[in-house]
Amino acid sequence: MIAFENVSFAYESGEPVIRDMSFRIEDGEAVGLIGANGAGKSTIMKLLLGLVQGEGRILVDETEVNRDNLSTIRHKLGFVLQNSDNQMFMPTVYEDMMFGPLNYMVSREEADKRVDEILDRLDLQHLKHKYNHKISGGEKRMAAIATVLAMEPEAILMDEPTSALDPYNRRIVINTIKELSQTKIITSHDLDMIMDTCSRVILISKGSIVADGKAEDILSDKELLEANHMELPLSLSRNG
Amino acid sequence: MNKMEKALNELGHMDELAVQESPVHAMNAGAKLLCTVIYILVVMSFNKYDLSGLIPMLLWPVFMYQMSGIPVRTCFYKLRIVLPLVMAVGLFNPIFDREIMLHIGNIGVSGGVISMLTLMLKGVLCLMASFLLVATTPFDNICAALRRVHFPAMLVTLLLLTYRYVGVMTEELAVMTDAYHLRAPGQKGIHVSAWGSFLGQLLLRSMDRAQELYSSMLLRGYHQHFHYAPIKPFKFSDAVFLILSIAFFAIVKYVNVSELMGMFLVR
């Protein structure tokens, strides 16, 4: 369970970026966070991970997100950053994938097994021993997703997981997301992907929730989307 | 590929060197670290006129490079930017210290020249030894070894982040230089008028990225322990290596090897 209770936040000396926001996400839900550039989607994720602190209460499984229990919270949440260059810091993809599990005291054999299983699932075995500074942007994105999956978190937060991916890898990511049983929060401007992977959508504008409901309802509301700098997903605009 | 990207590739290349296989790579990181530190201390401890005493110290790094399979020229190539700076340290000695200390044939050599050469050699030797350590040990393992000897966790983290920061900064520099030249074709370098904003941007951007990188480490459980970078166990061979190396340093330091060899040759 993940909950925001009257959360507000502003970066230093700036306008509020999140305004008195409340929502609740139950275990196993797949929620799409959508909204224009600068609406506050990435900031919501940072608040949830305790990377920035705001006012109000944020709960993860009844534990409040604050300085004292950051490590408990972070163990539960896996985060795919918007910019994968900043996600990968070990020399090779393999070492990067091992980093999380080993830090959480998973045995080396167990971690090795996980890594192989995930690389198979994502069709990435060829990247295993590649150097992070020698792989393409899209490959790095796939590798970043793999590093997060290797941690087997209880909930997964993905910030723009399909940007920079070619259609083949985009499809793999979508299928992988669909197979995950964990709680998922995904931000994206790729509304077709959100349509495919999420049952619920929260639409953000200027730091406030403007709509929260079933994905098919919100994603088929042409006026609402256009008022928020978005367009109907291709799959819907063709049919309708 | 611009200059910066090349520099970046070289940084990456360091990581690649560090995971090769050789007797030196296989050594315990702590043993290597300790040995390197002692080596540097011994080199620094030589008297500033003791050039002939210092020269035999060259044998250790040369031998180690041989063992590690890393050509000495790789070191000099990678450090080509720092090397002149280190060498420049003693440049003024010959001007201030003109007392003649030694005659080669009938040319007098002043103390300044000798102390300059000694300083240069010291610099080069220390660089060679440090480079060898970094090139044969993944950086995270060096950090793990430092933690093992109870080096303060904060400092080790700082060291690790600095190492990563250099990479991030080079990357940003590469991107920004490209972006600049695309909009200022035919210009060589970056115009003076843009230096201020360029530098400011570079710092801000690389700081933001370094911050995110660090967050990413924290999010994946980094807590200043290095379980993820296990140090190779301290083996019997490591002990032998350590003892032999230290014995060698002691001999070079306290026995005048050059003189000894000279005596043999004279006989």
Ligand SMILES: Nc1ncnc2c1ncn2[C@@H]1O[C@H](COP(=O)(O)OP(=O)(O)OP(=O)(O)O)[C@@H](O)[C@H]1O
């Ligand atoms: N480090 C920061 N310092 C100051 N302001 C920031 C910082 N990061 C983001 N902002 C501001 O906060 C607002 C929300 O940013 P956020 O990154 O959450 O948007 P977003 O919804 O993720 O947008 P996008 O779709 O472009 O990724 C923006 O107006 C942005 O200018």
Ligand SMILES: [Mg+2]
């Ligand atoms: Mg964002």
